[in-house]
Amino acid sequence: MAMENLKYRFDGGKPISGETAIVGVLGSGNLEVLVEPARLDGACEIEVSTAARGFGTIWQAVMKDFFARHHAGDIRISVNDAGATPAIVSLRLDQAIETFKGNHK
Amino acid sequence: MIYPAEKIWDHDRQRRNRKLERAASAMGGTLRDKVVSSEMAVQLLESVIEPGDRVCLEGNNQKQADFLAQALTRVDPAKVNKLHMLQSVLALPEHLDLYESGIAEQVDFSFSGPQGGRLARMVGKGQIRIGAIHTYLELFSRYFIDLTPHVALVAAQSADAQGNLYTGPNTEDTPAIIEATAFKNGIVIAQVNEMVDKVPRVDIPGDWVNFVIPSPRPHYIEPLFTRDPAQISEIQVLMAMMAIKGIYAGYGVQRLNHGIGFDTAAIELLLPTYAESLGLKGKICSHWALNPHPAMIPAIEAGFVKSIHSFGSELGMENYIAARPDVFFTGPDGTMRSNRAFSQAAGHYACDMFIGSTLQIDMEGNSSTATLDRISGFGGASNMGADAAGRRHASPGWLKAGEQRRIHNPGIPRGRKLVVQMVETFREHMHPAFVPRLDAWKLAEFANMPIPPVMIYGDDVTHILTEEGIANLLLCANAEEREQAIRGVAGYTEMGLGRDLRMVENLRDRGVIQRAEDLGIDKRDATRDLLAARSVKDLVRASGGLYQPPVRFRNW
Numbered sequence: 001m002a003m004e005n006l007k008y009r010f011d012g013g014k015p016i017s018g019e020t021a022i023v024g025v026l027g028s029g030n031l032e033v034l035v036e037p038a039r040l041d042g043a044c045e046i047e048v049s050t051a052a053r054g055f056g057t058i059w060q061a062v063m064k065d066f067f068a069r070h071h072a073g074d075i076r077i078s079v080n081d082a083g084a085t086p087a088i089v090s091l092r093l094d095q096a097i098e099t100f101k102g103n104h105k
Numbered sequence: 106m107i108y109p110a111e112k113i114w115d116h117d118r119q120r121r122n123r124k125l126e127r128a129a130s131a132m133g134g135t136l137r138d139k140v141v142s143s144e145m146a147v148q149l150l151e152s153v154i155e156p157g158d159r160v161c162l163e164g165n166n167q168k169q170a171d172f173l174a175q176a177l178t179r180v181d182p183a184k185v186n187k188l189h190m191l192q193s194v195l196a197l198p199e200h201l202d203l204y205e206s207g208i209a210e211q212v213d214f215s216f217s218g219p220q221g222g223r224l225a226r227m228v229g230k231g232q233i234r235i236g237a238i239h240t241y242l243e244l245f246s247r248y249f250i251d252l253t254p255h256v257a258l259v260a261a262q263s264a265d266a267q268g269n270l271y272t273g274p275n276t277e278d279t280p281a282i283i284e285a286t287a288f289k290n291g292i293v294i295a296q297v298n299e300m301v302d303k304v305p306r307v308d309i310p311g312d313w314v315n316f317v318i319p320s321p322r323p324h325y326i327e328p329l330f331t332r333d334p335a336q337i338s339e340i341q342v343l344m345a346m347m348a349i350k351g352i353y354a355g356y357g358v359q360r361l362n363h364g365i366g367f368d369t370a371a372i373e374l375l376l377p378t379y380a381e382s383l384g385l386k387g388k389i390c391s392h393w394a395l396n397p398h399p400a401m402i403p404a405i406e407a408g409f410v411k412s413i414h415s416f417g418s419e420l421g422m423e424n425y426i427a428a429r430p431d432v433f434f435t436g437p438d439g440t441m442r443s444n445r446a447f448s449q450a451a452g453h454y455a456c457d458m459f460i461g462s463t464l465q466i467d468m469e470g471n472s473s474t475a476t477l478d479r480i481s482g483f484g485g486a487s488n489m490g491a492d493a494a495g496r497r498h499a500s501p502g503w504l505k506a507g508e509q510r511r512i513h514n515p516g517i518p519r520g521r522k523l524v525v526q527m528v529e530t531f532r533e534h535m536h537p538a539f540v541p542r543l544d545a546w547k548l549a550e551f552a553n554m555p556i557p558p559v560m561i562y563g564d565d566v567t568h569i570l571t572e573e574g575i576a577n578l579l580l581c582a583n584a585e586e587r588e589q590a591i592r593g594v595a596g597y598t599e600m601g602l603g604r605d606l607r608m609v610e611n612l613r614d615r616g617v618i619q620r621a622e623d624l625g626i627d628k629r630d631a632t633r634d635l636l637a638a639r640s641v642k643d644l645v646r647a648s649g650g651l652y653q654p655p656v657r658f659r660n661w
Contacts, residue, residue, distance in 0.1 A: 086597040087572040
């Protein structure tokens with residue numbers, strides 16, 4: 001089945017520094033999140049590739065809340081999703097940011 | 106004084122005796138004491154079952170009288186027809202085959218498990234008439250009031266020639282069924298796995314049993330309560346942490362029942378780790394109405410658990426249970442005795458909390474496992490997931506819940522059972538757990554039911570727990586707050602996204618809604634490392650090798 005690609009950009013974040021990080025696995029009901037440093041004038045860009053089509057509204061809400069939690073700027077996030085629930089997506093995004101910053105437990 | 110001499114008071118007994126005489130002549134010389142050979146099973150059923158009889162076919166949610174179920178499908182529909190079947194669980198294909206051939210026409214039951222889809226189709230075609238879908242205690246109760254069986258077909262582990270039955274760890278429904286049948290002029294037929302000279306213990310006295318049939322193969326038992334810890338997710342660990350800290354600790358829950366599922370299995374596996382680290386050992390989870398879940402092994406080994414009374418048993422747990430008689434209810438022979446009726450009553454009246462999952466929750470908090478294409482019925486959740494209005498003894502958690510309810514519903518002091526629904530906001534394949542209207546409504550219309558099949562009513566629910574937080578419905582002042590409290594933990598579902606942000610924040614400030622961070626839980630701590638066992642093999646190890654999981658759960 002064709003993947004759906006979704007793009008989000010949030011401006012006005014606080015630039016954070018760190019090292020490229022990958023968390024999660026691409027298994028059914030799970031997802032892979034890649035966080036890379038990027039010069040985006042404090043913006044956070046997120047690109048989602050998902051196997052589950054038609055959930056754009058929910059992704060939008062999940063990403064908006066994620067940005068509201070961290071206000072992380074100057075990063076590019078790539079999400080490779082295999083049908084994860086929003087709860088798992090939020091958890092992986094939080095883990096990815098912490099790993100990027102080098103203080104994931 | 107004139108006595109109405111013509112009045113006869115033993116019609117039913119005479120009818121039973123005629124059936125027994127018919128059976129004796131049909132069996133002829135093959136009958137030895139009460140023992141009927143399996144080849145004669147169909148003839149036996151044809152001679153003791155009359156058209157229109159109420160027949161209780163033991164189909165529990167674990168043990169199945171499967172040989173007798175098959176024999177019943179082979180009777181001549183010209184001789185035996187229009188039966189009214191009584192069953193707690195419709196589990197086997199044979200249970201529904203009976204209606205296609207006209208042998209049976211009506212059923213009163215509780216749960217349909219794997220047959221739920223076919224049952225819905227047959228109801229749609231008018232092939233089967235459902236009297237009502239019951240909760241377990243409700244159905245057992247009707248066996249003693251207006252649905253007393255004329256014939257009961259049950260399953261036991263072993264029997265002697267006098268008909269004494271050993272039902273063993275999976276005693277389940279058998280005592281309730283036989284008690285109702287044997288003492289109201291009914292006939293009891295038991296299929297047994299083996300004939301013995303002396304049963305290990307007498308679970309059912311022989312004079313309550315009319316016939317015993319050695320089955321060509323052991324009865325089927327479904328391992329319904331085994332959850333592989335390897336499949337527990339981090340979200341479930343997080344929810345389990347919130348449950349333990351926010352509810353178990355908050356109310357000092359000492360006596361409880363857990364539903365089936367990975368959500369509650371995660372809680373069981375966090376008791377010896379997370380709960381222990383919070384200093385909760387001895388303060389929560391001492392007494393249980395619960396099947397012997399393998400996921401309980403680490404908590405039992407850690408000394409968390411004082412007692413467990415069980416509805417049924419669980420395959421592979423036999424030796425472990427037998428080696429822990431301080432915890433489980435065991436007979437003089439050393440094996441466990443379960444009893445679904447008593448354990449359901451215990452779960453209803455003697456437990457302070459029920460916690461379990463569901464498929465759908467509406468904005469009033471009503472929950473249901475019914476979907477449009479499946480008539481799944483109710484298990485034990487409805488009996489245990491309800492406030493016990495007949496309860497009078499006090500306990501700290503029950504009193505605290507009652508006090509919270511009285512804040513907005515003043516009245517004479519009384520307690521309240523904790524009824525917790527624990528769900529992820531989305532199930533697999535992005536099915537939302539929170540819906541504007543339960544599928545149960547449409548099912549009721551389709552199947553012509555007088556009321557929608559609700560598993561747990563909203564006014565019985567005290568807490569809804571999701572990965573987003575805990576909503577304490579006891580603390581809601583009115584229906585509007587209640588709806589916003591539910592929406593406030595409904596995550597990114599349509600119901601959750603439709604919340605009134607200001608009201609939800611207000612509810613959070615008042616502690617009606619609690620997020621993980623409000624409970625002092627760092628989400629990053631929610632890892633699978635917290636599970637006391639992370640695989641079935643870990644459970645075997647924790648049991649010291651006593652737990653012997655069924656093959657399908659072995660992957661080493």
